[in-house]
Amino acid sequence: MPHPHIHAAIARPRSPGGIPTGSILMRAAAALAVCLQAASAFAELPEPSDLIDQQHCMFCHTSDAPFLAPSFHQIAERYRDKPNASTMLEEKLRHGGKAHWGDMAMPLPEDRGGPLSAEDARTLVQWVLSQ
Ligand code: HEC
Known part of the structure; x- marks a missing residue:
């Protein structure tokens, strides 16, 4: 006997952009932003x-x-x-x-x-x- 409602139960909610909020990608981007901020104290100043x-x-x-x-x-x-x-x-x-x-x-x-x-x-x- 098939159980059609099982699929609906595992589908995860998605953000409008298609990338699930809290996904690996979003967390990696946040971590990267923190690293860049920390590094900038030692990096070249912006070019005038x-x-x-x-x-x-x-x-x-x-x-x-x-x-x-x-x-x-x-x-x-x-x-x-x-x-x-x-x-x-x-x-x-x-x-x-x-x-x-x-x-x-x-x-x-x-x-x-x-x-x-x-x-x-x-x-x-x-x-x-x-x-
Ligand atoms: C026409 C060529 C020329 C231009 C244009 C030029 N420079 Fe220079 N610059 C030199 C030369 C030649 C030296 C080496 C002079 C010396 O022995 O002090 C030098 C040396 C320097 C030094 C080291 C000075 C010292 O006492 O050790 C700095 C800093 C510098 N330039 C920055 C700049 C900046 C910033 C600009 C733009 C605002 C600029 N230069 C434009 C030719 C130029």
Whole structure:
């Protein structure tokens, strides 16, 4: 004798999107979000793209390959643990200074695309040092 009502009894309720709420997938996504949050404390800062474009930073620098200028990784390695480095670098980005990597100094903001505020210099240096 067939029992047609058994199937209805085992069918589980589904959320509108088709993925059952509380499913493995949903729980994995939640766990992943937590991991990403924890990791971001040590990861690169978000790229301040508008500033970088406006100042043409990537014209001479790349993030990991020395080209016309030291790479941002090299710069970060060199200065990351030096206490006053970021102040020095912000000052240098805004007003220039003597070369630390060779003979070629970095051009002044006026020659890169316009004046650079203290706040923008800080954003850029923090981003470089996070690489
Ligand atoms: C025209 C090429 C050029 C452009 C554009 C340029 N740089 Fe540089 N940058 C250099 C060179 C060359 C050096 C190495 C100079 C030196 O020895 O101090 C350098 C060095 C640096 C340093 C390390 C300075 C030091 O004292 O060690 C930082 C930080 C830096 N650049 C960030 C930037 C940022 C941020 C931008 C965009 C706002 C930028 N650069 C745009 C050529 C450039």
